[in-house]
Amino acid sequence: MSGAVLLAVLASALMHAAWNVIAKAIPDRLVSSALIGLAYLVAGAIGCVILPVPEPASWPALIASAFLQSLYLLLLTAAYARTDFSVAYPLTRGLAVLGVTVLSLTVLGERLHALQMIGVVLVIGALLALAFLRHPRSTRTGLLLALAVGACVTGYSFVDGVGVRVAGTALGYAAWLFLLQGVAIPLSCLLLARDRRAHLRGIRRHARIGMVGGLLSLAAYTIVVWAQSVAPLALVSALRETGVLMAGIAGMIFFREKPGAVGIVATLVTVGGIVLIRLGM
Numbered sequence: 001m002s003g004a005v006l007l008a009v010l011a012s013a014l015m016h017a018a019w020n021v022i023a024k025a026i027p028d029r030l031v032s033s034a035l036i037g038l039a040y041l042v043a044g045a046i047g048c049v050i051l052p053v054p055e056p057a058s059w060p061a062l063i064a065s066a067f068l069q070s071l072y073l074l075l076l077t078a079a080y081a082r083t084d085f086s087v088a089y090p091l092t093r094g095l096a097v098l099g100v101t102v103l104s105l106t107v108l109g110e111r112l113h114a115l116q117m118i119g120v121v122l123v124i125g126a127l128l129a130l131a132f133l134r135h136p137r138s139t140r141t142g143l144l145l146a147l148a149v150g151a152c153v154t155g156y157s158f159v160d161g162v163g164v165r166v167a168g169t170a171l172g173y174a175a176w177l178f179l180l181q182g183v184a185i186p187l188s189c190l191l192l193a194r195d196r197r198a199h200l201r202g203i204r205r206h207a208r209i210g211m212v213g214g215l216l217s218l219a220a221y222t223i224v225v226w227a228q229s230v231a232p233l234a235l236v237s238a239l240r241e242t243g244v245l246m247a248g249i250a251g252m253i254f255f256r257e258k259p260g261a262v263g264i265v266a267t268l269v270t271v272g273g274i275v276l277i278r279l280g281m
Contacts, residue, residue, distance in 0.1 A: 009236055010225050013243030015220035017089070020076075020243075022213030024085045029077035031202035032210060034189035036073060037212020038203075043184025047175025054167035054176060060162025062173065066180035067157045071187055072077045072152035074192075075145055083142025086251035091143070093243070094127030095150025104233040116235060119276030124241070126269040128264060137242060160225055161233040164185045170226040177225070178218055245270060 026032035054062065079088045101120055104110045112120065160177070167173040193199035203210070221238075227236045258272070 004108075005227050005231050008223050009028065009231075009239045012220040012223035012227075013240045014246055015216045015243075016240065017243035017246040017250065019213040019216035019220065020080075020089055020247065021085070021254060022078045022209055022216070023077055025254065026123045026206050026210060026213075028199075028202045028206075029074075029081045030189040030193050030199060032066055032213075033073050034186045034199070034203055035206060035210025036214035036217055037070075037182055037185025037189070039182075039211045040178040040185065040218060043215065043218050044175050044177070044179030044182045047171065047181050048084060051172040051175050052169040054163075054169055054173045058163045058167035061159045061166075062176055062180065065159045065163065066177055066184060068156040068159065069177070070157075070181050070184040070188060072149055072156065073181075074188060075149045075152060079142055079145035079149055084251070085255050086248060088142065088146045088149070089247045090127040091139050091146040092149040092153060094124050095147065096153035097124045097127065099150065099154025100157045100161070100233055103154070104161070107158075108233065110161075110232045112232065113233070115276045119273040120235075122269050122273030122276065126266040126273065129266045129269075157224075157228075158198060158233070161228040161236075164229045165227050170229045174222045174225045214215060230241065242270060 023032045023036065068227070074087075076092070079092070097120065101124070105112070160173075164170050164173050190196060190199065223237060224240055
């Protein structure tokens with residue numbers, strides 16, 4: 001992994017945390033998901049016109065990933081509606097690092113330097129500590145939803161890591177992925193809404209901030225898809241989850257959540273894991 005890829009993935013992590021803050025801040029989870037999906041639709045359609053079409057071998061992965069990511073977004077906003085941001089975010093991201101690392105090492109046969117492996121373990125442990133130790137009174141429903149989100153993230157991260165390598169074009173792959181989600185997510189939200197007129201009013205009310213969140217999400221994951229085409233999946237997955245540091249700050253500022261001693265220690269451990277990952281490159 002080159003320095004340029006490292007910086008790009010870290011920037012992606014910051015953007016990922018930012019759009020998750022926006023998703024949490026919009027009170028209606030279906031409105032939040034629909035607006036992010038609409039941003040995907042617009043940007044994906046433009047990208048599909050100007051970018052190369054992915055190779056046929058990548059289309060099964062594209063379709064599977066679009067399904068998993070659509071489900072992920074709906075479950076994520078549901079989790080945010082039922083538990084603290086500083087619980088759901090690190091738990092889902094920590095589980096994703098664990099899942100992708102296990103799959104990349106066992107299924108793809110990727111190898112990591114000893115320092116890199118220690119760094120990945122530290123990042124995983126710190127993120128899970130942030131989730132489980134800081135908020136022991138979190139609701140069971142919220143935690144179960146967060147676990148389901150983590151499973152979805154593991155699934156689509158692994159599928160995309162495999163698909164983009166046979167697509168022949170990382171950006172073209174990302175464009176079609178966003179276009180498929182851009183159709184599926186808003187339609188799913190409209191069908192799930194109890195009051196569709198109120199749902200449409202909510203979309204108009206939160207359109208500006210929701211579209212910003214969608215564009216941040218799109219940019220963040222496009223970087224990840226590109227990075228997965230040139231770097232080991234486990235490293236990309238671990239580094240992108242450093243957005244939890246920004247998420248912790250956002251939780252304090254926007255949602256008045258206190259990090260406590262565990263949060264501070266976990267943050268320092270996360271930084272240490274990043275350093276070890278970099279030293280092993």
